[in-house]
Amino acid sequence: MANTMTIGRITFTSPNSISESSIQTGQRNSLDRSFTFDGILCGTGTGQDYIDSSKKLRDELISMGNSDLLLPITYEGDTTMAGFGKITSMDVSPVKLATGYFSYSIGFEMKGRPSEMMFESNMSGALLTNSHSLTTSDTTYGPFHAVPVNTYNYKHDSRPARGLRNTENGNVSIFYASDLRDNAANWICEPADFYKGAVKITIDSTVKTGYLTRNLPTGVEISNGLIKITSGSTASESRFDLQFYDNGTWSSAREIAISLGTAETEWNVWKTVQILRNEPQECVVRFTTYSEDSYGDGTLTVDVSVKRGAHHATLIISDEGTPDRAPTSRKNLKVIDFNDMTDDTGYMIEDTADSDGQKFMIGSPQGYTADATNGLIYLESEQFKTFVGYVYNSADPELYDSADSIRDQYLEGLYENIRLVRA
Secondary structure (H helix, E strand, O other): OOOEEEEOOEEEEOOOEEEEEEOOOOOOOOOOEEEEEEEEEOOOOOHHHHHHHHHHHHHHHHHHHHOOOOEEEEEOOOHHHOEEEEEEEEEEEEEEHHHOEEEEEEEEEEEEOOOOEEEEEEEEOOOOOOOOOOOHHHOOOOOEEEOOOOOEEEEEOOOOEEEEEEEOOEEEEEEEOOOHHHOOEEEEOOHHHOOOOOOEEEEOOEEOOOOOOOOOOOOOEEEOOOEEEEEOOOOOOOEEEEEEEEOOEEEEEEEEEEEEOOOOEEOOOOOEEEEEEEEOOEEEEEEEEOOOOOOOOOOEEEEEEEEOOOOEEEEEEEEOOEOOEOOOOEEEEEEOOOOOEEEEOOEEEEOOOOOOOOEEEEEOOOOOEEEHHHOEEEEEOOEEEEEEEEEOOOOOOOHHHOHHHHHHHHHOOOEEEEEEEEO
């Protein structure tokens, strides 16, 4: 079998030709190198399956080429090529479209290898404005951020507290401190580990490499290897399914519904999907649908976000309204099947753990009303900011995994930008 090359999240057929050039900066000794890879795409399977898989490879390569993402590269044919860089050009051309036969040419600028470069996490943001009188003095275990599995040489001037969370790819380290945003964090990982513990978006059974995607809004998965949220696919239901990763299996299944008014009327099933952010440290996906079958209006927009290392997902729910319904009409977030729940400060949580040991929770920074009997929270507002999550090992959780800590990590959610710097 031919060697394969992996750039970012996509693995494809070994290039037929590789050219490498040095890059002179004129300012200092340069570590940059320029590569060109030319070859033929090979899908998987036979017949139509082969054609379809080749087209998916084409689409993902173009999507990756359109993105300004920092990417790892590995090549089975030359292990010394492993490093990090960016796509500078991407061309995928049909040789014989009917049979799924495509040629590719990729320009790649190598920025360096782990011994030459390190990552720098710059973090910004502030405590979310909330109606629960919570201040930064209350949020001991947030803000936080997490780094890939097998990261080493972590450094932050605040020397933040740390913990471990077990993902489907291994343990990720999380770091938390009240002044985490005040300084950058530096760390190193190998190219093969860059996406271990990362957030990923899967649409049509394909992990997305960039921002382009076909409009297939049902069954979309957003996962960080700890929590997975999937868009529903049942007609006349605006829902998401959730699962939690524990001891080698995805378990603790829950279903949540977004609805209107006291009658809890749901919107139609999801009609569009759009990728707003697709980076290892955070993915954000927008879903839309509508409520009025006769006119096609009454738009619902839900932005779903998952961060690396988090035990929660966030959902920002917005309603455009109709001539007969104000945008500020009551919006509900409901758990479909749940154990008895109790309202607490900023969240509502199950009273008892499920058979896997987890408790499910939903909450909001806004002044919502809790209906514990029916497993829902609601608010009359044009926008309803919410989060859903799990208390892992709820009988005896780590302090940073408690219900209050999950709430605080949501409220103190930061924006993390990662770049490469010279070691």
